[in-house]
Amino acid sequence: MNAEQSVSPDPSARRLRLSGLLRKEFLQIRRDPSSIAIAFLLPIVLLIIFGYGVSLDAKHERVGLVAENPGPETADFFSGLQRSEYFQPVTFSDQRAAQKALDRRQISAIVRLRSDFSRQALNGQSAPIDVVVDGVDANTARLVSGYLQGVWAGWLQRRVDERAGASTQAVLMQQRIWFNPAVRSRDYLVPGLIAVIMTLTGALLTAMVVAREWDRGTLEALMATPVSVGEVLIGKLVPYYLLGMGGMALSIGMAIFLFEVPLRGSLWVLFVTGSLFLLAALGMGLLISIIAQNQFVAGQVAIITTYLPAFILSGFIFDIDSMPVAVQSFTYLIAARYFVAILQTVFLAGDVWAVIVPNALALALMALVFLLLAARRMPRRLG
Amino acid sequence: MLYAMLGLLKKEFLALLRDKKSRFVLIGPPLIQLLVFGYAATYDLNRVPIAIYNEDSGSASRELIARFTGAKAFREVGRITRQSDIAEFINPKKALLVLHIGREFSRDLSKRKSASIQLIVDGRNSNTALITLNYAQTILADFNRTWAEQQRLAKPPARLEIRAWFNPNLNSQWFIVPGIVGLLTLVVTMLVTALSVAREREQGTFDQLLVTPFTPLEILIGKALPGVLIGLIESSFIVLMAVYWFHVPFVGDVAALYLGIVLFVVSTVGVGLMISSLATTQQQGLLGAFLFIVPSIILSGFATPIANMPEAMQTLTLLIPLRYFLVIVRGVMLEGIPLSLLSDQYWPMAVIGFATLGLAAWMFRRRLY
Numbered sequence: 001m002n003a004e005q006s007v008s009p010d011p012s013a014r015r016l017r018l019s020g021l022l023r024k025e026f027l028q029i030r031r032d033p034s035s036i037a038i039a040f041l042l043p044i045v046l047l048i049i050f051g052y053g054v055s056l057d058a059k060h061e062r063v064g065l066v067a068e069n070p071g072p073e074t075a076d077f078f079s080g081l082q083r084s085e086y087f088q089p090v091t092f093s094d095q096r097a098a099q100k101a102l103d104r105r106q107i108s109a110i111v112r113l114r115s116d117f118s119r120q121a122l123n124g125q126s127a128p129i130d131v132v133v134d135g136v137d138a139n140t141a142r143l144v145s146g147y148l149q150g151v152w153a154g155w156l157q158r159r160v161d162e163r164a165g166a167s168t169q170a171v172l173m174q175q176r177i178w179f180n181p182a183v184r185s186r187d188y189l190v191p192g193l194i195a196v197i198m199t200l201t202g203a204l205l206t207a208m209v210v211a212r213e214w215d216r217g218t219l220e221a222l223m224a225t226p227v228s229v230g231e232v233l234i235g236k237l238v239p240y241y242l243l244g245m246g247g248m249a250l251s252i253g254m255a256i257f258l259f260e261v262p263l264r265g266s267l268w269v270l271f272v273t274g275s276l277f278l279l280a281a282l283g284m285g286l287l288i289s290i291i292a293q294n295q296f297v298a299g300q301v302a303i304i305t306t307y308l309p310a311f312i313l314s315g316f317i318f319d320i321d322s323m324p325v326a327v328q329s330f331t332y333l334i335a336a337r338y339f340v341a342i343l344q345t346v347f348l349a350g351d352v353w354a355v356i357v358p359n360a361l362a363l364a365l366m367a368l369v370f371l372l373l374a375a376r377r378m379p380r381r382l383g
Numbered sequence: 384m385l386y387a388m389l390g391l392l393k394k395e396f397l398a399l400l401r402d403k404k405s406r407f408v409l410i411g412p413p414l415i416q417l418l419v420f421g422y423a424a425t426y427d428l429n430r431v432p433i434a435i436y437n438e439d440s441g442s443a444s445r446e447l448i449a450r451f452t453g454a455k456a457f458r459e460v461g462r463i464t465r466q467s468d469i470a471e472f473i474n475p476k477k478a479l480l481v482l483h484i485g486r487e488f489s490r491d492l493s494k495r496k497s498a499s500i501q502l503i504v505d506g507r508n509s510n511t512a513l514i515t516l517n518y519a520q521t522i523l524a525d526f527n528r529t530w531a532e533q534q535r536l537a538k539p540p541a542r543l544e545i546r547a548w549f550n551p552n553l554n555s556q557w558f559i560v561p562g563i564v565g566l567l568t569l570v571v572t573m574l575v576t577a578l579s580v581a582r583e584r585e586q587g588t589f590d591q592l593l594v595t596p597f598t599p600l601e602i603l604i605g606k607a608l609p610g611v612l613i614g615l616i617e618s619s620f621i622v623l624m625a626v627y628w629f630h631v632p633f634v635g636d637v638a639a640l641y642l643g644i645v646l647f648v649v650s651t652v653g654v655g656l657m658i659s660s661l662a663t664t665q666q667q668g669l670l671g672a673f674l675f676i677v678p679s680i681i682l683s684g685f686a687t688p689i690a691n692m693p694e695a696m697q698t699l700t701l702l703i704p705l706r707y708f709l710v711i712v713r714g715v716m717l718e719g720i721p722l723s724l725l726s727d728q729y730w731p732m733a734v735i736g737f738a739t740l741g742l743a744a745w746m747f748r749r750r751l752y
Contacts, residue, residue, distance in 0.1 A: 034667045042674070049678045049699075055691040056510045077541070102548070108690075121540040128544050135547030136717050138555035139426040139510070140688055145545045146517040149524070152543050159540060168539040170492060170530040171447065172499045173523050175516050178473055180506035188508050200673060208666045215585070296582050297404045299669040300574045304412040307677060308570065312424050317686055319511050321479075322429040327422045341476075344507045354475030 017227050021235030025209075029239060038204045039243035043197050043251045050193045051259050054317075056185040058143045060088040064098035066112040067091075073118035077129070080155045081111065086147040102134055109133040109144050179348040190259045191343035192316030194251045195277070195336045199310040201247050202281025203288065203302045205240040210289035210378075211298035219379070229378045233371065237282060244278045255347070265346030269356060273342045276363040280335040283370025290377045310336040338362045391597060391605040398582075399575060399609050409574065409613060413567045417621055420566075421629050424559040424686070428456055431515055434478035436463035441489025447500070447526055451482055456518045469503055479505045480515050495536070549717045560629045561712045562685045564621045565705050568644075569651055569679060572614040573672050576655030579606055580747075581668035589747075599744040607652050607740065614648035625716070635715035639722035643711035646732040650704040653739030660746040679705045704732050 029035045063081065067074040081087050090107055092098040098110045112130040120127035131148055133141040156169060180187050213219040222232065252270060255261045285302065292298035312318060313327075314336035320328060331337050338359040345355040400406050435448055452459040460478050463469060472478040483501040491498035502519055504512045531538070550557050583589035592602060622640070625631045658671035682689070682696065683705035689697055700706045707728040714720035 032664060032666060034664070034670050038670055042670070045674065046677055049696070050681055053678075053682050053692050053696045053699075054687050056687055057691060058688070059691070061690075117541070124538055124540060126538040127541040129541050131543055131545040133545065133547050135550030135553050136558060136713055137688060138547075138550055138553040138558050139514075141547050141550070141553050142426070142517055143513060145547075146513065146520065148545070149517075149520055149543060152541070155541075156539055168531065168537050169497060170527050170534070170536065171488075171523055172497050173516075173520060174499055174501045176501065176503045177506040177509070177512050177516075178503060180509045180512070183506065183509045183513060185509050188506075188510075200677065204669065204673060208669065212666070292404060294402075295585075295665040295669075296578050297402060297408060299578050299665055299672070300405065300408045302669065303570060303574055303672060303676065304408060304416075307673065307680075308416060308420070308566065311680065311686075312420050315508075317510075318424050318426065319428060319508065321431070322425065322427060323423045327419055330419050331423070345476075348507050349474060352474045 013226075014231070017225075018231055018235060021227065021231060022238060025235055025239045029243070035205060035240075035243065038201055039240075039247040040250060042201055042204070043247045044254070046197045046200075047190070047193060047251055047254050047258075050197075051186065051190050051254075054186075054189050054193070056139070056143075056189075057183070058140050058147070059086055061086060061109070061140075061144050061147070062088050062090055062107040063144070063148075064101055064107040064110040065089050065091050066093075066095050066098050066110060067117075068094070068113065069115040069118065071118045073121050074113045077113065077117075077155055078111075080151040080158075081148075084147065084151055086144075087151075099132075102132065105134070108137075108140065109148070111148070186259060187261050187348060188344050189317070190255045190261050191347040192314070192340045194248070194255060195314060195339040195343055196307070196310045196316055197251060198244065198248055198274075198278060198339070199281050199306050199336045202240075202244055202278055203285040203306040205244060206236065206282045206285030207288045207292075207298045207302035208295050209236055209240075210286060211292050211295040214293045215295050223379070229375055233286065233375055233378065236286060237279075237371075240282055241275075241278060244282065245275065248274050248278065261347055263347055264350040266351055269346055269351055270343075273339065273346075273356065273360050273363065276360055276367055277335060277339040279367035280363055280370055283367055283374055284335070286374040287370050287377065290374055290379070309334050313337065314340045316340045332362075335363060335366050338366075387597070388601060388605070391601065392608060395579075395605045395609050398579070399613075409571060413571055413617060413621075417563060417567060417624060418628075420563055421556070421560050421625075424563070426510070426514065426555045427553075428511065428514055428518065430458040431456055431480060431518070432460040432478045433457045433480045433482060434461045434463050434469075434472040435459060436466075436469065436481055436483040438486045439484045439488040441492070443492050443498075443530075444484045444488050447484070447523075448482065450522050450526055451519070454518070454522055456515075473503065473505050476505065476507075479511065480519070482519075492530075495534075556629060557631050557717060558713065559686075560625045560631050561716050562709055564618055564625060564712050565647070565683070565708045566680060566685060567621055568614050568618040568648065569705055570676060571617050572610045572648055572651045573655045573676055575610040575613050576606070576652050577658050577672035577675075578665050578668045580656065580659035580743075581662040581665045584662070585664055593748065599747045602747060603656070603740060603744040606656055606743075607649075610652040610655060611648050614652065615644065618644050618648065622712075631716060633716050634719035636719070636722060639720070639725060640712065640715045642722065642729060643708055643715070643725070643732075646729055646736065647704055647708040647711075650732045650736035650739065653736045653743065654704070656743035657739040657746070660743045679703050682706065683709055685709060701731065702735070704735050707732050 065078055081089050095112055101107045102110055110132045117127045133144050135141045177183055256263050288301045289298050292301055313331045313334045320331050342356055342359045345352050433451060437444055437448060451457055469481050472481060481503040488498045502516060504515055506512045547553050626633050654675055658675060659668050662668035662671055682700045683703055689700055711725055711728050
């Protein structure tokens with residue numbers, strides 16, 4: 001029997017059926033509190049762990065200093081390092097001791113001034129400053145060597161100023177970092193995290209709900225009633241949308257008040273785009289749930305397809321433009337990608353429509369595709 | 384008894400692999416993710432979009448611009464003629480970096496004064512911004528050196544010579560791909576274990592298992608062995624791919640790595656089974672799995688250094704098996720750290736594995752509803 005043929009055209013009956021479905025779904029949410037935990041507890045726990053745990057600001061990096069022939073010149077150079085907030089210098093008496101510390105991960109770089117440093121520097125002979133960085137963590141190594149270059153350039157400039165000598169650097173660089181002049185990595189990581197966390201919540205909330213009805217056989221009972229596929233989907237979607245938006249509001253509130261990320265754009269843009277994103281995430285969860293047909297597989301698929309892709313391919317931490325083109329094409333399938341771009345822009349730069357509109361359209365399209373696919377694949381009869 | 388044990392094991396493997404979709408989930412997605420993530424997860428920047436705002440007409444500025452636009456790291460997306468255009472490029476993300484050369488550039492240079500350039504960078508992703516400035520700094524340093532040689536300027540009193548150990552080209556793939564070994568192994572072992580007891584509880588078959596003559600230890604072995612075996616096979620495969628496909632060096636000792644892999648797999652299987660035996664429904668099991676996987680990956684040092692975290696968070700990372708495993712897999716592959724120096728990484732995983740497996744077995748009998 002095709003359920004749709006038997007749907008009565010009476011709108012009041014339709015409303016009655018829908019409210020019954022919604023009531024049932026809300027009761028189920030209340031009975032197994034894990035849904036509420038997913039919507040509210042998960043964002044809180046994850047945002048706190050993420051917000052405090054994820055930082056790319058290499059500050060107070062421990063560097064080993066070796067001066068083979070200490071004197072006023074070497075002290076002058078090292079003073080720049082000692083003043084920098086990026087470094088926490090540790091002095092070693094010789095290179096071998098410093099290397100041992102590097103091997104044991106006690107320091108992440110060594111700056112060594114050879115015994116003839118002072119003589120060469122005073123004679124303008126370009127004394128070599130030997131720097132060794134631990135390259136295992138390439139990103140930190142690069143940041144550390146960048147900071148060291150800054151210290152070196154500052155030292156050169158200071159000498160020019162103090163001794164009224166000629167500058168040896170033909171071109172100097174002035175840098176302006178827009179939107180985040182203090183370069184706080186948390187300011188861009190926390191907005192991005194909201195997208196990652198909402199991906200999890202959205203999929204987790206819905207991935208189990210249809211699969212559970214398969215496992216328990218209640219879907220068959222539902223098929224025997226006059227409810228239509230659309231009504232079942234709406235009945236599943238509305239409660240979890242409300243829960244999800246609650247979680248989203250909580251996350252955004254925490255970003256602003258706990259992590260003090262500036263919000264330069266408007267809240268209503270976050271609300272509209274957040275709704276679109278949540279619909280896409282819920283739609284994906286429903287689709288997983290319908291295709292898997294049992295909770296075990298649905299849970300496995302949800303783990304595999306949500307967290308790691310949203311973490312690695314959304315541009316939240318790794319720059320999408322720098323990925324190989326073939327890999328970039330994968331990122332278009334990740335809803336979080338569009339939401340991360342919107343969140344980072346709305347939080348840090350403001351309502352830049354050139355970023356918001358195309359990404360919001362992409363989210364709307366993804367939500368539509370997932371929900372339509374879910375409606376099509378929703379079983380209407382026993383196979 | 385041994386025969387009965389074999390039967391139990393056979394049942395556990397069947398429960399896992401009988402479903403075609405379930406079989407696919409364990410093999411297909413991890414492979415695809417290895418390939419995609421191996422290339423995607425990198426902090427190295429390529430083809431950063433740069434816009435040029437040149438107010439100078441001299442040849443020196445043209446030479447400097449050519450160094451920027453010719454570099455592999457940058458890709459020119461446009462020329463700007465007005466100050467106000469800078470926002471037109473940066474705000475909609477058309478350009479990440481704007482190179483601004485002022486009117487006085489060539490004049491200052493010809494007078495042997497220091498000329499300055501301005502770099503405006505999009506700080507929405509502050510890490511990318513810093514790396515971009517770092518690349519720009521390198522290009523500029525090269526330019527300055529050549530210029531000083533050509534113009535016979537005084538040499539700087541000292542110069543930096545930076546070398547990176549273990550990873551001379553600072554290729555971040557070498558750092559990330561060994562990390563992916565840990566990531567995917569963690570996810571796969573959790574897939575196998577986190578829902579397994581919860582499913583049987585929900586279906587009521589776990590009660591039946593409990594009334595058989597099997598001891599909790601035997602049930603535990605039956606539940607743990609599939610996860611351990613699948614984890615070992617997948618991690619071995621990913622290590623092979625890391626070495627032969629991604630060409631990550633392997634300078635250390637295979638035994639040191641394998642001791643780490645075995646301990647890591649056993650400890651994550653333990654955590655998975657503990658979550659599973661605590662959960663009464665599969666939805667709770669799934670929630671528990673996420674609550675373990677997500678912080679594990681964040682706090683393990685996979686993408687962001689543990690040293691950057693606040694003290695309290697650093698203490699929390701001690702509970703995470705992946706944290707120890709990443710030190711082992713990176714240390715063995717890139718630095719060749721011998722087994723004897725890794726004991727500080729081995730024993731915490733052994734303790735976690737022992738504690739979680741014990742708790743799981745204990746929970747089997749205590750939780751009967």
